[in-house]
Every structure is written in C-alpha cells, then in structure tokens.
Amino acid sequence: MKITGIEIKHYLLPLDPPFKAAWDPAPRKQFASTIVYVHTDEGITGIGSGDLMTGFEGHEHLFIGQDPFDVERHAKVLDNIDFHYGRPWPLDLALWDIIGKASNQPVYKLLGAKHDKVLAYASTGELVTKEERADRALKLYEQGFKAMKIRFHHSNPKDDIAVVEEVRKAIGDKMDIMVDANQGWKMPWDTERTWDFKTAANVAKELEKLNVFWLEEPLPHDDAENMARLRQMTSVRIAGGEMNRRFHEFRDLSNKGALDVYQPDVALCGGITYGRKIADYVQANGSIYSPHTWTNGIGVIANLHIVLGLSNSPYIEFPYDPPAWSIERRDFVQTAETMLNIDSEGYLKATDKPGLGFDLDEEVLKRYEIKYTYVGEKDE
Template sequence: MKITGIEIEQYLLPLDPPFKAAWDPMPRKNFASTLVFVHTDAGITGVGSGDLMMGLQGHEHLFIGQDPFDIERHHQIISNIDFHYGRCWPLDLALWDLIGKATNQPVYKLLGAKNQEIYAYASTGEMVTPEVRAERALQFIDQGFKAMKIRFHHKDVREDIKVVESVRKAVGNRLEIMVDANQGWKMPWDTDRVWDLKKAIEVGRELEQLNVFWLEEPLPCHEFEAMAKLRDKVEIRIAGGEMNRNWYDFREMNRHQSLDVYQPDVALSGGITGVKKIAEMVQANGAWFSPHTWTNGIGVLANLQLALGVSNCPFLEFPYDPQAWAIERRDFIQAEPLMIDNNGLLRAPAKPGLGFELNREAIMKYRIHHAYVGETE
C-alpha cells in the first residue's frame, strides 16, 4: 500500500450567539475546522482533524508514494514541518485512522487497549456567575457526569473562587471539580499579567479547602522548576502541558517532577505517535496522562483512542458547556456527535480507525477551502 494523495479542506461554522471563551477576551463568531484526507492505492482513506494544518501545503510531496505504515518516518517529517512552520499533527491522526481501517481495528486496540471506557469530565469554557455555574453543574449530574472543570480568568481571583464555592455548595460530593487557571499561555493580543509562584500557592491552598481534584495551568508552561516547587507546597494535584509543543519540554517536566497530570493534545503537539511516548514516560514516573482535547469532536476522539490505549487517569476532558459550547457546535463535521452514556462514560468506538463518519451535508455547506496534491493531480 502507498499514499497516492493528500487533501485538505477547511470549514467555517458561524456561531450565533458568539462563544465567549474564558481564555479569549474576543467573542468567537465563527468556529474553524480543518480536515486532512490521506488517500492510498488500496482505496482506503484516513481522515484527521483538530488543528488548522498551517504549514502542510507545499510539503505533501514528502508523503506521496510512501507506505502509510512507516509512521515513525512520517512523524519525523511532521516534526520538521512543526519546527519550521506550524502544527500539522492532524496528518498523524489521519495516518492512524488509515492504519486502523487497513487492519480493521479501532486505534485504541493498536495502541495497547488498556481500557474499554473512561469517565469524561465536562470541561466548561465560559465565565458565568456563580449561580449559573452551579445550576449547570446540577444539570451535569443529571446527565451522568462524575466530574467537571471550571475556568478561571476574572481580574480578581477571589471572584473565580466564589464560583467554585457556589458549585461545591450545590453539588456536595456528587461531582469532582477541576479548575483551569489558564495561566500557561496567552492569546496573541492578551497582555495581562499571569500568576507568580506565591499567587499559585495561595490559590492552590484555597482550592484544597474546596476539595478540588486538580489545578490546571497555574503558572506559565515553561516554568518547570516553579511548578515543581508548587507541587511541594500544596496538596492539590497540579496539571498542565496542553500547549507545550516540544517533546523535550515534557522530558524536562518529567525530570523536575513538575506535574501530577500531563495534558499534551495529540491534535496539537506530537500526534498520537509522539504523545504515546510522552504518556508512557510520565506514567512510568508515577504521574497521570489525561490529554487536553479542546479542538473539535474528531480531536476528542483521537485523544480518547490514545487514553483508552495507555492512560492510567480516571478522567478524560470532554469540551461541553451548553448552550455556548454544545456538542452540535463542537462536532458539526461529524455524522454522529460524541456524547457520554448515562453513567458518565466515554466508551471505545467500535468502528475501525478513529471511529467516526463525516457529516457530508455540513462539510459541503461550510467548506471555504479545498486543496489536493497527489499522483493523479
């Protein structure tokens, strides 16, 4: 089998009302998704998504005529593209989707099949009043969720803590609560100051009193030693790493024991091929691997496949904050949106590959760009 063509399509879903992400002061009026298709002479096509694929166009010829199973070779080339241009890791996801379809196996079985199911935590995206967040938390319980994540980003962190207090009072011990401080990275136009170590310690100790399960990204993502000091000062678990792009960042974090929970996203940093190695490394050192999944539904599925394959963590992120971030928005390019069962579990997809079909009507309606490079071009 050999690769005969690579196709890239981009889509833009209008958002009305806009999505007001806690980490972004600019309301989002559109949601962009990109698909990459890898075609073969065997008639099998792998499909990946999760990031905008800036940088791949002009380099497709490096894959044409190659064996799709040469995954380490392809991973090195995508790493080189990442260094020079941008994140093209959805191509790695498409290759794994293709390999799964060629072997008639879901990807998680090819990766180790450690789990058949995993609890999802509802990962909220907006900042709302304490009362509204508490009401939505009760709705999560009714839907079957066993955990949720609350975003911080008020100017005064005491306002953020009031939200956690309100949710804890409403849910009691029926729901685990994670907190995302969103201090690890910034949007291009964000010039606000981030927390220092003393602030992170102060907040961590406050959240301990509210029985918070983990505190995510309390410090900039490159402050490996400071995060290790924070772990020594507080009892709460420290999570991070969602936007660290290089494998050696995770090597250094692992060496310093910076985190309790490592969160590289296969769609953003390393693909399934690279993140599997990171997961195995940090888990061998006693930490958890629970990937960031906030791209689109196909990105969630790709991270789910790896988590089911190798992860020891009891929870996986499930981006979900209706109605602002409902699954119909997140999964608009999929024929079947992904949702938990009544017990709060995400179960292993039965279909080969990553386990999804495309919503043909939606991708025709919202497509804004198409490009193809291949032997029959």
C-alpha cells in the same frame, strides 16, 4: 499500500449567539475546523483534524509514495515541520485512521486497550455568575457526569474561587472539580498580566479547602521550576502541558517533577505516534496522563483512543458547556450518529468501528467549507 495524495480543507461554522470563551477576550462568532485527508492506492482514506496545518503546503511530497504504516518515519518529518512552521499533527491522526481501517480494528485496540470506555469530565468554557455555574453543575450531575472543570479568568482570583465555593456547596462531594487557571499561554491579542508565583500559591491554598481534583496551568507552560516548587507546597494536583509541543519538553517537565497531570493533545502535539511515547514516559515517573481535547469532536475521538490504549487517567476531557458550547457545535463536521456523548454513568465509550471510528457529514462540509485559513475575528 502507498500514500497517493494529501488534501487540507477548512470549514467555518457561524456561532449565533457567540461563544464567550474564558481564555479569549474576543467572543467567538465562528468556529473553525481543519481536516486533512490522506488518500492511498488501495482506496482507503484517512482523516485527521486539529490545528490549522499552517506551513504544511509544499511538503506533501515528503509523504506521497510512502507507506502510511511507517508512522515513526512520518512523525520525525512532521516534528521537523513543526519546528519550522505550524503544528501538522492532524496528519498523524489520519495515518492511524488508515492503519486501523486497513487492519479492520479500532485504533485503541491497536494501542493495546483493555477497555473501551473511560469516565469523562465536563470541561466548561464560559465565565458565568457563580449561581449560574452551580445550576449548570447540578444539570451536569443529572446527566451522569462524575466530574467537571471550571475556568478561571476574572481579574481578581477571589471571584473565581467564589464560583468553586458555590459549586461545591451545590453538589457537595458528588462530583470531582477541576480548575483551569489558563495561565499557561494566551491568545495573540491577550495582553493581560499572567499570574505570578505568589498568586498561584495563594489560589492553590484556597482550592485545597474545596477538595479540588487538580489546578491546571497556574503558571506559564515552560516554568518547570516554579511548577515543581508549587507542587511541593500544595496537596492539589498540578496539571498542564496542553500547549507544550515537543517530546523533550515533556521529558524535562517530568524529570523536574513539574506536574502531577500531563495534558498533551494528540491533535496539537505529537499525534498518536509521539503521544504514546509521552504517555509512557510520564506514567513511568508516576504521573497521570489526561490529554487536553479542546479542538473538535475528531480531536476528542483521537485522544479517547490513546487514553483507552495507554493512559492510567481516571478521566478524559469532554468539552461541553451548554447552551453556549454544545455537542452539535463541537462536532459539527461529523454525522449525528458519530457525535460523542457520555452514557448515563458518565462514561465516554469508543466505537468498535475500524480506524478512529467517525463519519463526516458531507452536506455540512459543503455548506461550511472556506478557501482561506481562519485565525480569529477581525476588528469591524
């Protein structure tokens, strides 16, 4: 089998009302999805999605004519492109989709999975009042979720902690609560001050009292020394790594004892090929591998496969904060039949379809395709 062509297409879904993401000062009026299609001489097309693939154009010849099964070779080329340009890892997902389809097996089975489901935590995205967040938490519990993640981003962390207090009061110990401080990175237009170590330590101390499962990104993503120091000061697990990009970064974080929970996203960092190496490495050092999944439904699916195949994680992230962030918005490029949802027990179950196991909605793709790369809202 040989690769015969690579296509990259962009799609843009209008959001009305806008989605006010906690980590983004600008309300999101549109939601972009980039999809890469890898064609072969045997009629099998692999599909991946994730980052914008900026800078990939002009490098197609490095893959055309090659065997799609040679993922180690391809991952090295993608890693080189990643260094010079944007993150090209959706291509790796498409290659694994081809391998699964050609083998007539779902990818998670090719990775050695023993199970076909894992508990999902509802990953919320908005800043709302503490009363509203508590009400939404109860609704999530009624839907079957056993855990949820609350975003921090108030100017005063005490206001964020008050939200967790209200949620814990409402649901008791029926759900695990994760907290995402979103201090690891910022949007290009966000110039607000990042937490210092003292702030992170004070927040962690307060969250201990509320039995929080983990505190995510309380410090910049490359501040390994202070994250390791913070870990020694608190019983709350410290999580991070969603925007770290290279294998050696995770190696160094792990060797320095920086994190309890590692969260690389295969749609953004390393694909499945390097993702499995990262998972093996950090788990061998006694840590949890529980990936970030906040791209789109295809990204959630790809990370689900690697969690089922390799991870000891008790949970997978499930971006979901209705009504602002619904399954229909997140998975808009997929057919309704392959959109993701949990079962009544809170599990996210993988399909037994070959490859990554989803179908695209061709009518939706025609309606929302754009001929440019969308990077955010412009000032009006």
